[in-house]
Amino acid sequence: MSTLRTLDVSELPDSVLDSRSLVWWGTIVMTVVEGMVFAISIGGYFYLRMLASAWPPPRIGPPALGVATVNLGILLVSALPAWLLDRAGRARDARKVKILLGVNLAFGTAFLVLRYWEFKALHCMWNQSAYASIQWTILGLHTSNLLTSLLETLIVLIYALIRPLEDHHYLDARLDGVFWYFIVISWIPLYVVVFLVPRLG
C-alpha cells in the first residue's frame, strides 16, 4: 500500500436546490415514464385511426373546440405562476412560495373544472366506439396526471402554511413547478390529437 488518497467533503453543502439534486433526477425519471405513456397512447390513437374508415365515426362527429381552446389558454397562462414558483423556491422566499402554491392550485382547479366540459365536448361516451375509447383514455390519462399534481401542490401548500420551510421543501416547491411544466407541455400535443386531428376527417 502506498499513499492513501483522501478527499475532504466537509465543506460541501448539505443541500442544493437545482438539477444536481437527487429528487430533481427522480422527478425527471417520473416525467419520462409519464411522457412515454402518452407517447404509447398517441401511437394507439393513430393505429386505430389508420384502421378506421371515418375518424371520428359519423354518428359521433368531431369534438367541440370552444371549452378546450379556452382551457388550453388557461393552462398556458398557468405556466407563468409555475415559473414564478420555481424562482421563489430557488430564492428560498417562503412568503412567495406559499402565495404561488396557492395560485398554482387555483389555476389547476380551474383547469380541472373546465376539464369536465372538455369531456362533454367529445360528444361521446367511452363505450360508443374505439374512437370514443381512445379519446377518453388520453383525456383521462392527462387528467390523472393533473390530479396527482394538484394533490402534490395541496400537500406542500398545507405543510408550508403550518410548519417552517427547510431547504428540501423549497426544492419540492420548485419541483412542483417543474411537474406542472410537464402537465402544460404534454397537453399541447395531446390537445392537437384529441381536439384537432378528428377535424381533419
Add this chain to the structure above:
Amino acid sequence: MSSPARTDPRESERPTAASEKECAELAHTWRERTGTLGLLFSVDHKTIAKRYIVTAFVFFLLGGLEAAAMRLQLARPEGRFLNPDLYDQVFTMHGTTMMFFFAVPVMLGIGLYLVPLMVGTRNVPFPRLNAVGYWFYLAGGLLLYGTFFANRGPDAGWFAYVPLSGNAYSSGHGMDAWVQIINFTEVSALIVAGSLIVTAFKQRAPGMSLDRIPLFVWAILVTMIMIVFAMPAVIFAAGSLNSDRSLGTHFFNPAEGGDALLWQHAFWFFGHPEVYIIFLPALGMVSSILSAACRRPIFGYTAMVLALVATAFLGFGLWVHHMFAVGLPQMGEAFFTAASMMIAIPTGVQFFCWIATLWGSRPRFEPPLVFVLGFFFTFLIGGLTGVMLASVPVDLQVHDTYFVVAHFHYVLIGGALFPLFGGIYHWFPKVTGRLLNRTLGFWNFALLFVGFNLTFFPMHELGFHGMPRRIYTYGPDKGWNGLNLAASIGAAILGVAVLLFLINVVHSLRHGARAGDDPWGAESLEWATSSPPPVYNFARIPIVASRSPLWDPEGLGAVTGLPTDKRLLLVSDPLDAEPSHREEVPGPSVNPFLISVTMSLGLIGSVFWLWWAVIGAVASAPMAFLWYWTEEDR
C-alpha cells in the same frame, strides 16, 4: 489461491476503514427498526433487495411446481393428471409467475443489492419509495396465487391475447385479476428503475467516471432505462384490456372500430424488451464472475458497454417478430427479420470479449465459473434458434409449436438462469458472510445442465414434428411419446438440481465456510467492505482511480468529512463523479407500507367492484399527506 475462506490481508489496513467510534455512530444513524413490526419500516436497500430475491425464489419454486405438473401431464399420451381447464390455468400461471414474479424481480433484487455497493454509496436515493416497490410486488403475488388457489386463476396465457382474454371468452375474475397483477409488477419495476438510474448516475464514488463503472452496473443501468421505456406500453395495454373488460370500451372489438392486433403490438412492445430486461443483468453477472475467476479485467470494456446499449436499442425494434403469423405487410416482416438477426451482432461481440478474457488466463474453477461456461453453451443454442426464428418462412413453419418453447427456454434459462445461479454462488458470500458449498455447487450445476438439456432439447424436435404449444394432451399415435417422456425425465432431474441448490443455501447459511471480505480476489467495490456489509455499507466512501479499484496498486482512497450523525449521501456529477454536495435521505418509516396497503386494496378490490379503485385512491391521499408530513422524522 489457497483456502478462499482466509481473512483478507487488506482488512486491517483498509483505507476505507474508520475508527470504532465512527462506525458505531454510523451504525446508530443508519439503523433499522428492530422487532417484528420493525420489518414494516425497513428502508435499507440491502434488506429490501434480499426480500425481493427470497420472494422471487419462492415464486420460482411455485412456477417450477407448475412446470412439473405440466411435464407430469405430458409425460404420457392421454394423461389424466390435469384436466384441460386446470392445464390452461397452470401454463398461464407458470408463464406469469416466471416472467413477472421470478425473472424480473430477482434481477431487480440483485441490482438493488449490488449497485449501491458497487458504486460506493450508502443507500438508494428514495429509500421509502423503494420500500413501496417491494410491497407492491408482494401484493401482486398474493393476488395472483389467491385467484389460483381459489381455482379462478387466469387462463389465457402469459401474454393474454385478445379476444381469448376478453369478456366473451374469459368471463370470470381471473383475467381481471391478471390485469391488476401486471399493474402491481409494473409499479414495482418502475420504482426500482428510478432508484437505480439515479444511484448509478448521481451517487458514484469520487473518481468513478462513466468509463470506470463496473460492467454489471452498466448492465443494470441499461436495463433500468429499458424498463422506463418498455413498461408504459404494458400500462397502456393492461389499462385498455381492463377497461374493455369492465367499462365496455372497444379497443379490441373489431365491430366497433377496435383491433385485436393492437393488443399484440402494445403487449410485445413491452414484452420483447422484457426479455432483455431479464437477460442484460445476467450478462453483467457473467462479466463480474469472469473477471474475478480469471483475475483480469474483461477484454474490450468499451465494446462491451456499447454492445449492451446496442442490444437495448435493437430490443425495442423486434417486437413484431412475435407476430409474423398474423399477416403483416412484407416490408414490415423484412424489417423486423433484419432487426432480429442484427441483435446477434452485439451479443456476438460480448461472447468474443468473454472468450478473449478467458483466453490464456488460468481461470479458477469454482461453481460461479462453471455456471458461466454452461451459460455459453446453452445460450448459444438459444441464440442460434433465435436467428432461425427471425426468418419468416421458418417462423411460419414452427410458430406456436414446441420449437418456440425450446427456443425461449434456452434463451431464458440458458441466458439468465445459469448466470443467475453463477451470480448467487459468486455473491452469496458477500450477502451472508459464508460461502456456498463447492461440491454441492458442482453437483447443482451438473444436474441442472443435464436436466435442462434433456428437458428442452427434445422440444426442438417435437416442434418440427408439429406438436403445438399449450395442448393439455396428445394422442398415442402422434409419434411424440418418446421425446415427451425424455423431457419429463429431464424435468425431474432439473427438480433435483434445484433441490440441491436449496439444500446448499440452507446448509451454508449456518455451516458454510467463512468468506472474508473478498473470497474471490475480485476487483469491484462491493468486495471492499465486510461480508455481510454493515447497514451503512462503507465506513468511509471509497475513492477509485481505475476500472478495477481493488486491483489498483495504489489501493483505494477514502472520503473524509462526511458527517456520521445524519443519513447523508455523497452526490456527484453524472459524468466524472466529481462530488457536488451531500444530501440527506429519510430513514425507517411505516408509511410506505401503509400507502401500499391502501393502494393495493384499491387495485385488488377493483377486480370485484370497480369503485374500489376510487376508494383506494381516496384512502391513499391522506397516506401521501402523512408521508410528506413525517419525512423529517428520521
